[in-house]
Amino acid sequence: MRKIELVLALDVLEREKALDIANDVKDYISHIKVNYPLVLSCGVGIIGELSKIKPVIADFKIADIPYTSEIIARIAFENGAKAVIVHGFAGRETVKAVLNVAKEFDGEVYVVTELTSSEEFFKGISDKIAKMAVELGCHGIIAPSTRPERVKALKEIVGDIKILCPGIGAQGGSLEVVKYATHIIVGRAIYNSKNPKKSAEEIYKKLSQLD
Ligand code: O7M
Numbered sequence: 149m150r151k152i153e154l155v156l157a158l159d160v161l162e163r164e165k166a167l168d169i170a171n172d173v174k175d176y177i178s179h180i181k182v183n184y185p186l187v188l189s190c191g192v193g194i195i196g197e198l199s200k201i202k203p204v205i206a207d208f209k210i211a212d213i214p215y216t217s218e219i220i221a222r223i224a225f226e227n228g229a230k231a232v233i234v235h236g237f238a239g240r241e242t243v244k245a246v247l248n249v250a251k252e253f254d255g256e257v258y259v260v261t262e263l264t265s266s267e268e269f270f271k272g273i274s275d276k277i278a279k280m281a282v283e284l285g286c287h288g289i290i291a292p293s294t295r296p297e298r299v300k301a302l303k304e305i306v307g308d309i310k311i312l313c314p315g316i317g318a319q320g321g322s323l324e325v326v327k328y329a330t331h332i333i334v335g336r337a338i339y340n341s342k343n344p345k346k347s348a349e350e351i352y353k354k355l356s357q358l359d
Pocket of ligand 1: 157158159183209233260262264265290292314317318319333335336337
């Protein structure tokens with residue numbers, strides 16, 4: 149049976165809260181995704197602290213020139229991240245630069261194809277981004293659960309690499325994407341819940357049933 153993993157998007161601002169929630173839900177998640185809100189509030193050292201609980205995906209949506217992108221990726225890996233996220237639209241050279249750093253650390257690189265919130269400027273481009281991710285040997289893509297038909301199309305392009313889908317819960321994404329995804333990314337539906345552990349458990353169980 150195919151197992152779909154739950155990734156916690158930990159977009160809270162306080163260190164204690166982040167560590168408490170991560171510890172609370174650790175039995176139900178495979179990874180913790182750390183984004184700018186937490187790192188800009190607590191410092192990059194939070195990646196190392198959270199890594200003691202679960203592997204961390206550094207979601208800096210890297211989208212700069214190769215030189216700068218490499219520095220950002222290196223900071224993430226040196227601080228304990230197991231994977232980094234890069235924007236595909238930044239281009240092949242940027243993705244290659246990030247991949248080169250990842251190799252040094254035995255880390256993974258996931259490429260954003262299109263955003264859950266808008267496809268306005270991604271139409272006709274996200275398929276090319278997905279193709280590039282496979283050609284360069286990236287480990288996964290980020291695809292929108294808010295548009296399951298796009299996740300299906302992207303799956304046809306990328307085949308067996310990881311597909312991580314945000315948007316379930318607060319953004320109203322569809323669980324239909326479990327047909328194609330390897331990971332579901334959930335933030336607010338867990339960390340804003342009165343009982344994050346119970347919410348994570350419920351989502352985890354739902355994912356097991358839908359498998
Ligand atoms: O469940 P939420 O909506 O509270 O959180 C979703 C998380 O996924 C949050 O960290 C977003 O930054 C991220 N995300 C999206 O919501 N949409 C996207 O298209 C892409 C991402 C993402 O994780 O990109 C790597």
